[in-house]
Amino acid sequence: MKKHIVFSLLAGFVGFTACESLELDLTENPNALVDSQADVDFFLNSIQEDFVRHLDGDANFDPNDNFVSGGNTNGDGLSNIGLELTRVDNLNGRQYLSAYQGSDFNDEWTNAYTGILKDIRTMTPLAEAADQVHHIGIAQFIEAYVISSLVDFFGDIPYDEALQGTANLNPNVDGGASVYDAALTLLDAAIANFEASASSDPAYDLFYDNDYDAWVTAANTLKMKLYLQRRLVDGSALSSFQTIVDAGDYITTTGEDFEYKWGATSVTNPDTRHPRYGLNYQAAGAGDYMSNWLMNFMDTTDDPRIRYYYYRQTDAVPGADIAPNEEVLNCSLEAPPQHYIDGGFTFCYLRNGYWGRDHGDTDGVPPDGFLRTTYGVYPYGGRFDDDSFQGIGPGQGGAGAGITPIVTATLVDFMVAEKEMVENDPAGAAIALEAGMRKSIAKAMSFGSLDSGADFSFAPSMTDVDTYVQSIIDAFNDATAMEDKWDILGEQYLIAQFGMGVDCYNFYRRTGYPRTLQPNLEPDPGTFIRSMFYPSNVVNTNSSISQKGDQTQTVFWDNNPTAPEAN
Known part of the structure; x- marks a missing residue:
């Protein structure tokens, strides 16, 4: 023991x-x-x-x-x-x-x-x-x-x-x-x-x-x-x-959410900070790269959660806002692959200082620890993005006093929306989708108080929130094809589940949506992992267990004949 x-x-x-x-x-x-x-x-x-x-x-x-x-x-x-x-x-x-x-x-x-x-x-x-x-x-x-x-x-x-x-x-x-x-x-x-x-x-x-x-x-x-x-x-x-x-008798309010609250009372023996905070708010800078797909999607749709999800350490990315730089962003001097051009996907760099990486990028690690975008105040207990554009370090923001969201009221709303879609009731799905989005946004915004030193004049207003939510609901209702409605539901599902990947992975395999995800940089990366x-x-x-030949074997509940389209 x-x-x-x-x-x-x-x-x-x-x-x-x-x-x-x-x-x-x-x-x-x-x-x-x-x-x-x-x-x-x-x-x-x-x-x-x-x-x-x-x-x-x-x-x-x-x-x-x-x-x-x-x-x-x-x-x-x-x-x-x-x-x-x-x-x-x-x-x-x-x-x-x-x-x-x-x-x-x-x-x-x-x-x-x-x-x-x-x-x-x-x-x-x-x-x-x-x-x-x-x-x-x-x-x-x-x-x-x-x-x-x-x-x-x-x-x-x-x-x-x-x-x-x-x-x-x-x-x-x-x-x-x-x-x-x-x-x-x-x-x-x-x-x-x-x-x-x-x-x-x-x-x-x-x-x-x-x-x-x-x-x-x-x-x-x-x-x-x-x-x-x-x-x-x-x-x-x-x-x-x-x-x-x-x-x-099921979770209907965020106050009932089944989640773990990280105390952030100690750095070692034990480390009580959220692990994603501990891996990124380091003396050497950020350790993870953020997803270019999600940052771009949230930025271009004016998602009010983006300043809570991400913290930008710089206001300019080579190739987008400033000249390409081979030392810190090698791909800023490269041409996008043809399937990115054909699909209209962003490649390598984003505007407005959102510095991340594309899906599947295997480039090495340049000296960009104090340049790349990192996790924000929700749910990991980092910094609120108030356009300060400062390098991050230990103890900043919420000091890692984030949460691990596990089974939440937001997830319930999206589960109800999925059920309504399966039963061909998009009107009912729209009601549940809006409820889930509003719970997700309100919860993310409530985490701003963890970063006591932030300038919250940059926080979204309720008008901003209402405008955003209505734009998504209008797009959902205006979509004539059920597949397009599923794409919108899937996009919002993934955004709302930021910080809980078990359900994201399950939803993506179970439904095949959204089809709008950025594909792997590799034109032929192999079949998506089932x-x-x-x-x-x-x-x-254990002599009773043999290794799988590959990762295309489906789990028992996944009877989809093909892998998700956005490979």
Whole structure:
């Protein structure tokens, strides 16, 4: 067992444990406490921490967490991968086959199995013996999310035979559909536990502070998400979704959002800042490149969220506002590829200081850490863009006190809009689309207060917001083809889900929209990734799992005959 430190808004709490094993052998460390001596609260704290890392990874490869091997991804986490593939963030990979390798997912797999799921298996009998049913309910909710998201990214995964220790070191995979069924069963059990009386509540509920009515609401909403996710292969999915809507107990306001709030009380041991902040607000400047597609789309449509999503370190990009510069932006001296010209896509540089990269750009890293655009105040806790155009550094803006949005009221509105579109009710979809956009914009704008030093005379007015929302709704209603309406819905879905890539990746594969995304720089990048390679560590240690030949294998709910059009 290894020591962890809770990264929460509660500064100073430092003593919980989590079990560690590079395989699924679950062997015990003779120098540590045995499981029967462990505290249920310690286990639950570790489960909650590792769950957030499952989505957003880490910023400093802390040896005390499960994200230590690195890989090709900056900071890891499933959300990061989904954002990159859908152009919400930048993808570094001109060939999809090589963009992500099995080694890139070792941390996520280890964190899920020998972190989260193993700790749940160990904690549960201890909690049952003490009648701590609320601890168990939270663990069941988290397990349901984790196993369903593993299916979303990898397809069939070990579940029924997993986590049996030396009794089975080579667990077989279960079909993704059966794992989804197990997730729904877990959520029903979680709801029952939330509604029951417990002998004691968790010392630290990092999501709802022991409000179990809120937990029930979140569990119902996660069930809605799972039903919608499998609607292509489950004829009863939409009716099951609607049954929850009709009952009314699901997330409808942003105050009910299921999200993790990063405390930003410490930089190390543990780093309690949002990982994307920690990877970009560095002494050496920004570490990530932003998506040229999304920045351009938001800039040219006057999206009121853009100053909250992005912070520009300069007001001019070589090739656009100033002369090309080979040293800091090599592509500013290059001609765009023919398929970019034919499709009318932006290439390399954008106006107004939005300095990012195109989808698939694999250029090296020039000395542009204090020039490239970086993440803003929402949701990562960075700076509000007030045209100050200053180089960024540690502690600026919100100091990393952002959020990991997981299941939100905005997502619910977009799920309802999707259902209405599937049922050929674009008028109903327009109502839900507007509601989702307004919630998304209001939430992003509320984060401005994190950056106390910003000049908010540059903040959008309510007139700006109304004008923008109406322009999108008018375009949606005026579109005569359903495909064009889907494109508009898809574009707004991706923008609203900024910071949560699991649902972006799922939506894009499930619907195939929007078709308007910037394609890969490579004219023939290969088929879009329909599922990920299995992690190298499990393929090398589990004889029951063979590596996929490529990433074109679909997960069980994805029966689309072709990959998304915007390859």
